[in-house]
Amino acid sequence: MIIVQTPGGDACAIPVYRLPTMIDLPLSTIRKLPDSYSQTYLLGMANYFAVWQSEADKLTIFLLDLERAWSVVIGYSSGSRESGVGSRESGVIIGQS
Numbered sequence: 001m002i003i004v005q006t007p008g009g010d011a012c013a014i015p016v017y018r019l020p021t022m023i024d025l026p027l028s029t030i031r032k033l034p035d036s037y038s039q040t041y042l043l044g045m046a047n048y049f050a051v052w053q054s055e056a057d058k059l060t061i062f063l064l065d066l067e068r069a070w071s072v073v074i075g076y077s078s079g080s081r082e083s084g085v086g087s088r089e090s091g092v093i094i095g096q097s
Contacts, residue, residue: 007067023061025050030063045069 002014029050033042046062053059 004066006070012070023052023059025052025061033062043068043072045072 002016002020004012004014006012029052030048031050033047033049042062044065045068046064048063050061050063051058052061
């Protein structure tokens, strides 16, 4: 379980099936996503990404805007897909390339 702080200061638990891998990403590996991609495919929840190559895997890492992600979750739970946009990049989601 991963515990994060909501924009309102509350603790929120996110269940995970396995522990996330901690990676120290050099700032030079982080790139801005094109706005059209970020808005269309990621609902505006990520504006930056990095690609990490290890011996076993190549990972695409999206840096999440937790405020925006939280507003999307709240929007879905209330039946709406549109909500306010956050501003802080403070979480990650990782997918295999």
